Amino acid sequence: MIYTLTPEQEALIPVYREKWRAIALSTERIDRKKASEALKVAYAAFGFEVPEIIFCDSPYAAFSEMFLNKFDQLIQKLEFPIISRLNKSSVSRIKKQEKVFQPLPELLGKQIDFFHEVMNLPIFQTIDTKILYNCLYLELDSNGWDYGHGLLYTHLQPELITKIYEKLHQPGTKLHNRIGKRLWFFLRKSLGSHIGNVYWKSWQPDKNATVASVYDFYFKVLNFDYDVKKFQHYQSLIIECGWIFAFEKVAIICDRPLHLRFDNQNRLHAEGEPAIEFIDGYSLYSYHGVTLPEKYGKIHQQQWQSQWLLTEENAELRRVLIQGIGYARICEELQAIELDTWAEYTLLKIDADVDEEAIHLLKMTCPSTNFIHALRVPPNMNSALEAISWVNWGVDPEEFGVQT
Numbered sequence: 001m002i003y004t005l006t007p008e009q010e011a012l013i014p015v016y017r018e019k020w021r022a023i024a025l026s027t028e029r030i031d032r033k034k035a036s037e038a039l040k041v042a043y044a045a046f047g048f049e050v051p052e053i054i055f056c057d058s059p060y061a062a063f064s065e066m067f068l069n070k071f072d073q074l075i076q077k078l079e080f081p082i083i084s085r086l087n088k089s090s091v092s093r094i095k096k097q098e099k100v101f102q103p104l105p106e107l108l109g110k111q112i113d114f115f116h117e118v119m120n121l122p123i124f125q126t127i128d129t130k131i132l133y134n135c136l137y138l139e140l141d142s143n144g145w146d147y148g149h150g151l152l153y154t155h156l157q158p159e160l161i162t163k164i165y166e167k168l169h170q171p172g173t174k175l176h177n178r179i180g181k182r183l184w185f186f187l188r189k190s191l192g193s194h195i196g197n198v199y200w201k202s203w204q205p206d207k208n209a210t211v212a213s214v215y216d217f218y219f220k221v222l223n224f225d226y227d228v229k230k231f232q233h234y235q236s237l238i239i240e241c242g243w244i245f246a247f248e249k250v251a252i253i254c255d256r257p258l259h260l261r262f263d264n265q266n267r268l269h270a271e272g273e274p275a276i277e278f279i280d281g282y283s284l285y286s287y288h289g290v291t292l293p294e295k296y297g298k299i300h301q302q303q304w305q306s307q308w309l310l311t312e313e314n315a316e317l318r319r320v321l322i323q324g325i326g327y328a329r330i331c332e333e334l335q336a337i338e339l340d341t342w343a344e345y346t347l348l349k350i351d352a353d354v355d356e357e358a359i360h361l362l363k364m365t366c367p368s369t370n371f372i373h374a375l376r377v378p379p380n381m382n383s384a385l386e387a388i389s390w391v392n393w394g395v396d397p398e399e400f401g402v403q404t
Contacts, residue, residue, distance in 0.1 A: 002222060009221055013139045016217045020140070023239055024209035027257055029279075030242055035253050038236040039244065043251070045233045048112060054252045058278035059152055059202075059243050062252045063160055066108060066198065066245065109248030113201045114237065140213045152276075155284055155291065157195050164191060203237060203244035212238055255279060263288055272300035290320050301325075306333035315356055327361050327374035336361065342384035347377075362387040 032055055040050045056062040212235060218224055219231065237244065243254040259277040263269035267289030268276065274283035274297065285297020296304065296317070301324040309330070312318050322330065330336075336348035339360070344367060350359040358379040365372055377387040 012221050013136070013217065016213050016221075017140045020209045020213035020216070023212075024206045025260055027260055030240065030253070030255050032253075035241045038233070038240040039246075039251055039253060042114060042233045042237055043112075043246075045230060046112075046114065048248065051109065051247065051249050051251050054250060056252055056254050057280035058257075058282040059254050060156060060159075060278070060282040061280055062243065062245050062254050063156055063195070063198075064163075065252060067160055067195065068163055108250050111198060111201050112246040112248065114203050114234075114244070114246060136214045136217060137210070140210060140217070152199075152284065156199070157192060160195060161191060198245065203241070203246060205238045205242060208234075208238055265289075270297075272298065272303075287320050287324060290316060292317070292320070296321070306330045309334075309355075318355060322355065327359075327376060328363070328372045330359075331361060331363060331372070331374055336363075339382060340384040342388065345384045345388055347381065347384040347387050348374075360387070362391060 035055075036053050039053060043050050054065060056065055215231060215234070241253050242256045245252040245254075255278065257276050258279045259274065261268070261270040261273070261275045265288075268284070268286035268291075269288050270286065275286035276284040283294075285292040285294060287297070287301075296308070304321060304325050306325055306329060309318055309321055309325075312321060330350065331348055334350050336350045338346055339349050340347040344365050346363045346365075348361045348363055350361070360377050360379045360381055361374050362377050362384065363372060363374045375391050377390055381387045381390060
């Protein structure tokens with residue numbers, strides 16, 4: 001049992017972190033021949049028959065292949081059981097039928113969780129778990145590798161459900177006139193659960209690279225015995241493939257992103273362009289790690305408008321807009337009310353409902369440049385002097401920082 005790492009071993013942690021970070025964040029096109037071979041070998045190694053392999057340009061395209069392109073077949077399988085239940089049961093009973101979308105696995109086969117298969121290797125039996133977690137996982141996972149973990153799901157799921165709703169209600173299906181709003185609510189819950197299960201069991205190389213870096217360090221630096229071939233298969237899937245949706249009958253391999261953009265803290269971030277962009281155009285916009293709708297993300301931060309704050313209902317997005325626009329512009333564009341002045345300082349209040357609590361700002365106009373500095377202060381402050389004391393902590397008032 002290992003309880004501590006030597007200084008020499010600790011010095012190698014950054015080496016392995018950078019090695020796997022480069023692999024995880026690669027934006028090179030996959031070699032389909034190598035990816036196909038890596039997947040076939042992995043299927044065979046873990047005791048599964050090699051399925052049909054389909055290549056897609058993005059995770060969205062993969063979900064479209066699974067849920068939308070095969071939906072005509074799925075609808076045929078769904079029409080009879082749903083209509084039969086409609087004829088025999090009340091909506092209150094139908095909502096309890098969690099297996100409404102059970103025919104989907106029949107089309108694809110049981111989903112294979114390669115991550116779970118590899119995690120069965122007996123690593124935790126020979127190294128102290130605190131050392132493993134504190135010294136390896138935290139250190140090796142400190143660069144925002146799992147760029148898409150969860151983010152793509154929150155973006156993908158509602159869009160897919162909307163598309164499926166349209167298909168279920170399209171003229172020509174027997175379900176068109178049968179599915180009302182209440183029934184769709186329960187079907188959507190069941191469908192959302194299926195989409196979630198498929199997503200979270202998918203092979204995500206950005207997430208798995210963190211685990212691979214730990215195993216790589218564990219085997220090569222700490223010199224423990226291991227199943228060389230299984231670990232090689234694990235590495236090959238990460239190195240040669242993008243996301244993988246693996247089933248018994250079908251395996252879908254996604255290409256890597258065309259672009260990945262981060263801020264200096266390794267959070268997804270881009271201004272006026274996608275933070276994640278795939279070759280088929282599927283994109284995700286992000287501002288310092290917060291996912292943005294396209295209507296904000298495609299516009300550069302300098303062109304964001306204060307008026308958007310008046311109609312945006314999401315509190316987190318309002319916070320991002322405030323941060324991006326800056327209080328100086330908000331003061332000017334939303335016509336802040338002057339509460340008090342002292343020297344070159346002005347205490348302002350924005351009456352517009354743009355945040356969860358009232359916005360009070362301390363504004364300073366630089367005498368030499370006329371540049372406006374603005375800093376938010378607590379809403380219970382009603383005098384400029386009180387606000388100046390709050391922001392300066394004993395420092396000369398003219399030296400307080402610029403809020404942007």
